[in-house]
Amino acid sequence: MLKPESYACGQWIAPGADAQTIIGPVSAQPIAQAGGAALDFGAMLDWARAHGGPALRAMTFHQRAKMLKALAGYLDARKEELYAINPLTGATRRDGWVDIDGGIGTMFLFAAKGRREMPDGHVYIDGEVEQLGRKGGFLGQHIAVPLQGAAVHINAFNFPVWGMLEKLAPALLAGVPCIVKPATQTCYLTEACFRMIIESGLLPDGAVQLVIGRTGDLLDRLGAQDAVAFTGSADTALLLRGNQNLLRHSVRFTSEQDSLNAAILGPDADAGGPEFDLFVTEAVTEITTKAGQKCTAMRRLIVPQARLDDVAQALSARLAEVTVGDPADAAMRMGALASHAARDDVLDRLARLKAEARVLCGDTAPDLPGAFLNPTLLTCDDPDAASAVHEIEAFGPVATLLPCRDTAHAAQLANASGGSLVASLFTKDAGVARDVTLASAAHHGRLYIMNRTAAPEATGHGSPLPHMIHGGPGRAGGGEELGGIRGVLHYMQRTAIQGSPDMLSAITETWIKGSAEVTGPDHPFQRTFREIAIGETIHTPARTVTLEDIEHFARFTGDTFYAHMDDEAARANPFFPGRVAHGYLLLSFAAGLFVQPDPGPVLANTGLNALSFQKPVSPGDSIAVRLTCKRKTARTDSYGEVAWNATLTNQEGAQVAEYELLTMVAYDRA
Numbered sequence: 001m002l003k004p005e006s007y008a009c010g011q012w013i014a015p016g017a018d019a020q021t022i023i024g025p026v027s028a029q030p031i032a033q034a035g036g037a038a039l040d041f042g043a044m045l046d047w048a049r050a051h052g053g054p055a056l057r058a059m060t061f062h063q064r065a066k067m068l069k070a071l072a073g074y075l076d077a078r079k080e081e082l083y084a085i086n087p088l089t090g091a092t093r094r095d096g097w098v099d100i101d102g103g104i105g106t107m108f109l110f111a112a113k114g115r116r117e118m119p120d121g122h123v124y125i126d127g128e129v130e131q132l133g134r135k136g137g138f139l140g141q142h143i144a145v146p147l148q149g150a151a152v153h154i155n156a157f158n159f160p161v162w163g164m165l166e167k168l169a170p171a172l173l174a175g176v177p178c179i180v181k182p183a184t185q186t187c188y189l190t191e192a193c194f195r196m197i198i199e200s201g202l203l204p205d206g207a208v209q210l211v212i213g214r215t216g217d218l219l220d221r222l223g224a225q226d227a228v229a230f231t232g233s234a235d236t237a238l239l240l241r242g243n244q245n246l247l248r249h250s251v252r253f254t255s256e257q258d259s260l261n262a263a264i265l266g267p268d269a270d271a272g273g274p275e276f277d278l279f280v281t282e283a284v285t286e287i288t289t290k291a292g293q294k295c296t297a298m299r300r301l302i303v304p305q306a307r308l309d310d311v312a313q314a315l316s317a318r319l320a321e322v323t324v325g326d327p328a329d330a331a332m333r334m335g336a337l338a339s340h341a342a343r344d345d346v347l348d349r350l351a352r353l354k355a356e357a358r359v360l361c362g363d364t365a366p367d368l369p370g371a372f373l374n375p376t377l378l379t380c381d382d383p384d385a386a387s388a389v390h391e392i393e394a395f396g397p398v399a400t401l402l403p404c405r406d407t408a409h410a411a412q413l414a415n416a417s418g419g420s421l422v423a424s425l426f427t428k429d430a431g432v433a434r435d436v437t438l439a440s441a442a443h444h445g446r447l448y449i450m451n452r453t454a455a456p457e458a459t460g461h462g463s464p465l466p467h468m469i470h471g472g473p474g475r476a477g478g479g480e481e482l483g484g485i486r487g488v489l490h491y492m493q494r495t496a497i498q499g500s501p502d503m504l505s506a507i508t509e510t511w512i513k514g515s516a517e518v519t520g521p522d523h524p525f526q527r528t529f530r531e532i533a534i535g536e537t538i539h540t541p542a543r544t545v546t547l548e549d550i551e552h553f554a555r556f557t558g559d560t561f562y563a564h565m566d567d568e569a570a571r572a573n574p575f576f577p578g579r580v581a582h583g584y585l586l587l588s589f590a591a592g593l594f595v596q597p598d599p600g601p602v603l604a605n606t607g608l609n610a611l612s613f614q615k616p617v618s619p620g621d622s623i624a625v626r627l628t629c630k631r632k633t634a635r636t637d638s639y640g641e642v643a644w645n646a647t648l649t650n651q652e653g654a655q656v657a658e659y660e661l662l663t664m665v666a667y668d669r670a
């Protein structure tokens with residue numbers, strides 16, 4: 001008998017006298033006892049706020065990203081221990097791959113994005129500097145900083161590992177400690193993974209805690225610096241988001257709840273064609289993976305009336321081949337539902353769907369004691385008059401075919417479920433894709449547009465990807481998770497900082513135009529990553545640009561555009577006073593002016609951002625460069641990226657060009 005334990009204030013706490021017995025969905029026998037322990041939720045929150053939060057916030061985004069990478073690697077090395085438990089939940093190994101490898105992959109992805117897209121500092125810069133005063137002395141900058149409370153994660157039964165890791169990764173990267181509450185039915189698998197996290201020793205004390213069983217007065221104790229992320233039923237979401245304490249303190253509440261996702265077969269997809277086959281294959285996957293217990297699973301299959309019979313036949317034939325039984329048996333394609341109660345619930349909802357739709361296949365169960373149900377396909381003749389097919393989610397291997405008249409009707413039916421997590425469209429016609437997107441995007445968190453080009457690399461309708469937002473409007477909960485760094489920002493406060501350039505520079509650890517320039521002891525290209533200071537600046541001497549320079553550059557590069565070579569044609573152009581220097585010539589001269597040629601810590605020039613040419617440079621004009629260290633970002637163990645602001649001015653001091661130059665610079669001298 002498994003006895004999953006809670007983890008509170010650094011201690012493991014065994015199930016209490018009132019522990020709930022969990023019946024295995026495969027064996028129909030008791031497999032675990034969970035919950036029932038008296039947890040002190042006030043002490044848990046104090047522990048998170050006093051230990052986990054400060055320790056996490058003391059780290060930079062990059063340090064937290066490295067911590068996540070190490071943790072994902074640790075879990076990856078031990079994942080077979082999780083696969084060994086996985087069949088107890090009713091899931092096959094393939095289902096487990098989505099849950100276990102999917103969760104670990106999500107953590108890896110956030111680790112990589114954290115290092116690539118966030119600064120190696122404590123403040124996340126959101127957008128550009130806004131000039132609020134006329135002379136540039138009063139500026140504005142949006143920043144984001146971690147919330148100073150705790151994140152409470154309430155997860156669903158269907159993805160015991162992914163459900164935990166996909167919420168932990170962005171919250172920990174943000175710098176917020178977490179209290180995880182898994183669904184009781186599958187909590188022993190979550191606990192096994194959570195135990196590994198603690199055993200890894202990679203997270204600071206208080207960064208994560210685990211609640212097995214009820215949450216008691218936890219939500220009543222949350223405040224303005226805390227956040228709740230919930231996945232589960234719409235009814236529970238409604239109950240929890242209505243908690244008076246959460247409302248009183250405006251506690252952030254993100255919800256992922258049931259969603260009647262649609263898949264549309266395009267009018268151009270002929271039977272037997274690639275898009276038709278993709279539609280059928282993906283529908284089978286969606287109906288059978290995790291026995292259909294996926295928040296993103298296709299529930300409504302919207303098909304042109306003329307293709308309905310073809311799809312019904314192809315799908316019924318494929319579903320009839322699906323083997324259903326013990327998920328530990330590799331020959332079984334589909335396992336059990338998560339519990340007998342879950343199956344009863346699906347059967348109850350199926351009965352209500354059958355009032356509007358006919359059964360084409362399934363609606364039967366193998367003769368086994370477990371909570372099994374064969375894949376079931378329904379068809380609804382009049383989806384405009386129907387309501388249950390758009391409202392009742394049978395959270396199992398069940399989908400309904402809905403005939404449509406045309407693309408507009410298909411979009412209308414897809415939108416009829418009041419908001420969903422994902423809708424997909426199978427078409428090779430870009431016009432159809434655009435029409436459906438414009439008609440439908442507002443109703444769905446994600447649109448998955450599939451054709452023969454995307455298919456070889458596609459990850460599937462039902463796979464929320466950590467790069468892309470997961471969530472949807474209305475019935476789907478109105479929330480967003482994941483979405484790359486957007487998901488991290490859900491655990492941070494966006495604040496508008498207003499002040500002088502020096503203040504903004506100090507806060508953001510970024511040189512902002514107008515803030516003080518620093519003069520270093522040496523040329524900045526001779527300074528190591530560690531030595532160079534934000535704001536360190538050089539001003540180069542000027543160089544005159546001659547007509548001979550321009551002609552030489554034109555001949556040398558082959559760029560003989562008329563504005564550089566033909567005075568009359570150039571004068572006819574409203575942008576130019578006559579022949580002008582090539583912009584790329586100016587960039588090359590600029591490099592010639594600011595570069596220090598000797599071997600030194602600068603390893604490579606890796607790019608250039610936000611280049612703009614603001615004023616033409618005529619023969620006889622001279623240019624000078626101001627080069628300023630704008631930002632430093634650690635990249636590897638031996639070097640980091642230094643971003644420089646390069647501003648070119650002419651003999652009158654007018655700015656002619658500006659860009660951000662990126663270089664890789666060694667931490668130490670060779």
Ligand code: NDP
Binds near residue numbers: 183213296393
């Ligand atoms: P529930 O809403 O019952 O449970 C979801 C989570 O909330 C579980 O961790 C549960 O814990 C917890 N919970 C329930 N009541 C409370 C409470 N009063 N206070 C604090 N926590 C609470 O959903 P189920 O897991 O039973 O799934 C039911 C339905 O939810 C499915 O049929 C499906 O429609 C939908 N669903 C949607 C998902 C999605 O991702 N959008 C995923 C999974 C389900 P405990 O288990 O201990 O009760």
